[in-house]
Amino acid sequence: MSASDIVTLSPFRSPEILAKIQTQALQGRTQARAELAQLMQSNPLTSEAALRLWAKRISPSDKALETFVRMEMELARTPAERALAIEFFRRVYLNNGVTSALDLSVALLEDQAREPEVAKDIIKMLTIAGNRGEGASIRLKSRLLAKSTSPEDYAASAAIIYDEFKDVIEERGDFLGLIFAIPFLPESRVDDYFDRAASLMGCENKDADEMGDAYALRQDPQMVYHWRNVVLDFDGGHLLSKLKLTDNQVDLFDAGSAPNVRQVVARNLTEGEPNADMRRYRLTGNPDLPGFDARAAAHHLMSILNVARDEELIWVMSSYRTAHKDVRALVDQRWDMTAVLRNAANAGDNRTRFEYAMYLRDNAKTPDDLSQSTQWLKKAAEGGYDDAMVELGFALGFGLGTQSNKSAALDWLARAESLGHPRAAGLAQLIGAFYGK
Numbered sequence: 001m002s003a004s005d006i007v008t009l010s011p012f013r014s015p016e017i018l019a020k021i022q023t024q025a026l027q028g029r030t031q032a033r034a035e036l037a038q039l040m041q042s043n044p045l046t047s048e049a050a051l052r053l054w055a056k057r058i059s060p061s062d063k064a065l066e067t068f069v070r071m072e073m074e075l076a077r078t079p080a081e082r083a084l085a086i087e088f089f090r091r092v093y094l095n096n097g098v099t100s101a102l103d104l105s106v107a108l109l110e111d112q113a114r115e116p117e118v119a120k121d122i123i124k125m126l127t128i129a130g131n132r133g134e135g136a137s138i139r140l141k142s143r144l145l146a147k148s149t150s151p152e153d154y155a156a157s158a159a160i161i162y163d164e165f166k167d168v169i170e171e172r173g174d175f176l177g178l179i180f181a182i183p184f185l186p187e188s189r190v191d192d193y194f195d196r197a198a199s200l201m202g203c204e205n206k207d208a209d210e211m212g213d214a215y216a217l218r219q220d221p222q223m224v225y226h227w228r229n230v231v232l233d234f235d236g237g238h239l240l241s242k243l244k245l246t247d248n249q250v251d252l253f254d255a256g257s258a259p260n261v262r263q264v265v266a267r268n269l270t271e272g273e274p275n276a277d278m279r280r281y282r283l284t285g286n287p288d289l290p291g292f293d294a295r296a297a298a299h300h301l302m303s304i305l306n307v308a309r310d311e312e313l314i315w316v317m318s319s320y321r322t323a324h325k326d327v328r329a330l331v332d333q334r335w336d337m338t339a340v341l342r343n344a345a346n347a348g349d350n351r352t353r354f355e356y357a358m359y360l361r362d363n364a365k366t367p368d369d370l371s372q373s374t375q376w377l378k379k380a381a382e383g384g385y386d387d388a389m390v391e392l393g394f395a396l397g398f399g400l401g402t403q404s405n406k407s408a409a410l411d412w413l414a415r416a417e418s419l420g421h422p423r424a425a426g427l428a429q430l431i432g433a434f435y436g437k
Contacts, residue, residue, distance in 0.1 A: 001017075001035075002074065003038060003070075003071035003072075003074040003075050004074065004075065006021075006035050006038055006039060006071070007038055007039060007042040007075065009021075009039065011258075011264070012258055012259065012260050012261055012264070013258055014258070015258045015259075018039075020032075021035050021036050021039070022036060025054075025057075030061060030063045030064045030067060031067055033054070033057055033058055033061070033064045033067075033068075034058060034064050034067035034068040034071060035067075035071075036054060037054040037055070037057075037058055037068055038068065038071050038072075038075070040054055062095070062096040062099055062100070063099075065092045065095065065096060065100075066092065066096065066099070066100050066103055069085070069088055069089045069092045069103075070103060072085040072088055072089075073085045073086075073089065073107055082111060085107075086107060086108070086111055086112070089103070089104050089107050090104065092104075093125075098125075098128050098129055098132060101125035101126065101128055101129040101137065102125075102126070102129050102134060102136055102137045102140070104125060105122045105125045105126050105129075105137070105140065106140075108121070108122055109122060109144075122144070123141060123144065123145070125137075126138075126140055126141040126144075127141065130164075130165050130168065131165075131168055132168075132172070133168050133169060133171070133172040133173040133174050133177050134174060134176070134177065135169075135173060135174050135175065135176025135177030135178065135179060135180050136176050138161060138165050138169070138176075138177055138180055139158075139176060139180050141161055142154070142157045142158045142160075142161035142162075142180075143157070145157050145160075145161070146158075158180070158183070158184075159184060162180065162181060162184045165177070166181065166184075169181045174200060175197055175200040175201050175202075175207060175210075176210070178193050178196050178197040178200070179197055179210050179211070179213075179214050181193060182194070182197075182214045182217065182218065183214075183217045183218070190218060194211070194214070194215075197211065197214075198211065205231045208227050208230040208231045209227070209231055211223075211227045211230075212224050212227035212228055212230075212231070215227060261283060261291075262280075262283060262291065265279045265280050265283060266280075277300050277303050277304045278300075278304065278315065280296075280300045281297055281300040281301055281304070281319065284296040284297040284300060285297035285300070285301070285319070285323060285324065285327055287324050292324075294324060294326035294327045294330060295330060297323070297324075297327045298327050298330035298331045298334075301316060301319060301320060301323070301327070301331055302331060302334060302335065304316055305335065305340070310349075313344055313352065314349070314351045314352055314355065317341055317344060317352060317355035317356070317359070318355055320337060320341075320359075321355060321358055321359045321362060337359075338359075341355065341356040341359050342356060344356065345357075345376060350379075350380040350383035350384065350385040350388065351380070351385060353376050353377075353379050353380035353383070353385075353388070354376075354377065354380040354385055354387055354388045354391070356376055357372075357373045357374070357375075357376035357377040357380065357388070357391070358373070358391065360372050360373035360376065361373040361391075361400070361401070364401075367401070369401075370400055370401030371401045371402065372401075373395075373400075373401050374392065374395045374396075374400065374401035374402045375401075377391050377392040377395060378392055381412060386415075386416045386419040386420075386421040386424075387421070389412045389413070389415050389416035389419075389421070389424070390412075390413065390416045390421055390423050390424055390427060392409075392412050393409045393410070393412040393413040393416065393424070393427060393428070393431070394409070394427060395409075396408045396409035396412065397409035397410075397427075397430075397431035397434065398431075398434070406431060406435050409431055410428055410431065410432070413425075413427055413428040413431070414428070
C-alpha cells in the first residue's frame with residue numbers, strides 16, 4: 001500500500017488491514033513498524049507516549065528508518081514539508097550509511113539535483129552503493145552521466161559504467177546488477193548470468209519484466225515469450241489483474257460492513273471497557289456531528305455522573321458546563337446540577353472549584369452570581385490551578401464580579417504564564433491595552 005493509502009485507513013472501514021499492520025508491527029516486521037508509526041503520527045489524538053514508543057521501535061532498524069522516511073517523502077505536500085523530509089532523509093543516511101544511499105539519491109534527484117554540489121553528492125553516493133553491487137545504483141549512475149536521453153548516448157554511458165563496475169558485479173552483484181551487465185557479456189557468460197539473476201529475483205512481475213527485457217536485448221524471442229507468460233502468472237493470469245486489486249480487497253467484496261463508531265462503542269460498553277460512556281457522550285453530544293442526539297447525550301452524561309469519582313467527576317462538570325443547551329436542559333430535569341457542582345467544589349479540589357466558578361459565570365443572572373464566581377476562581381487560583389489564575393486575571397482586569405484591579409490581574413496572569421499557560425501573556429497584553437499601556 002502507498003503511504004497515502006496507509007494514513008487514510010479507518011478502523012471502521014478497514015479493521016482487518018489495521019489489525020494485520022498492528023500485529024506485524026508488534027512482531028517486529030520492518031514495513032509494518034514504519035506503517036504503524038505513520039498511522040499514529042497522522043492521528044492528532046495519538047499521545048506523545050505512544051509516538052515515543054514507536055519511534056524507539058523504529059530507531060534500531062536501518063530498514064525501518066528507510067521505509068519510514070520514504071513514506072515521509074511521499075506524504076510531503078508543501079515545499080516546507082518536502083524540505084523537512086529531505087533533511088530527515090539526510091540524517092537517516094548519516095545513521096545508516098551506504099544502505100540508504102540510493103534512496104537518498106533518488107529523493108535529491110527529485111528535489112535539488114540542479115545544484116552542482118548536490119549533483120556531485122548524488123554521483124558519489126551512487127558510486128559507493130554501486131561498489132556494493134547494487135544494480136539500481138549502477139543503472140541510475142549510467143543514466144545520469146549519459147550525454148542525452150537518446151538510446152545511443154545511454155548505451156555509450158552504460159558501457160563506460162559497466163567497465164567501472166564489472167568486477168564488482170561479477171563478485172557480488174545483485175539481481176539488477178547482473179541484468180545491467182548482460183548486454184555487455186560475451187556469449188559464453190550469458191547463461192551463467194541469467195541463471196544467477198533468476199536465483200536472486202523476487203517473485204513479482206517487475207523482476208520477470210527485467211528478465212524478459214534482458215533476453216530481448218540478446219535477441220532471444222523464445223525466452224522473451226517465456227518471461228512474458230511468467231509475468232501473467234504473477235499477475236493472476238489475466239488482464240483484469242492489472243487493476244492491482246489485492247486479494248484482501250477482492251475477499252472483502254460483499255462480505256458485510258465493518259462496525260461503525262457507535263457499534264464499536266456500544267460493544268465496548270457491553271464488555272465493560274473504561275471510558276466507553278465518555279466516548280458515547282462525545283459521539284452524541286456534539287451538535288456539529290451527524291450523530292448528535294441530545295436525549296442520548298444527556299443519558300450518557302447522567303450514567304457517568306451516577307458513578308463519577310475524582311477525574312471522572314471533573315470531566316462530567318466540564319462536559320455539562322460546555323454542553324449544548326438541549327443536553328443541559330434534559331440533565332436538569334433529573335439532577336440539580338447547581339447543587340452537584342457546588343458540593344463538588346466544597347470538597348476542596350481546585351479543578352472542581354474552577355468548574356463551579358465558570359458554571360456560575362456562564363449562567364449568571366445577578367451581580368451576586370458573578371461575585372460568587374470570582375470568589376471561587378480566587379480559591380482555585382490560590383490553590384495553584386493555572387486556568388483559574390487566567391480567568392481570575394480576566395475578572396480582575398475587567399471588573400467582572402469584583403472591583404477592577406489592573407495590578408492584581410497582571411500579577412495573577414504573570415503567575416499563570418510562569419506555569420506555562422498559553423493564554424496568559426496574550427490576555428495580559430489585552431488588559432494593558434485596555435488601560436492604555
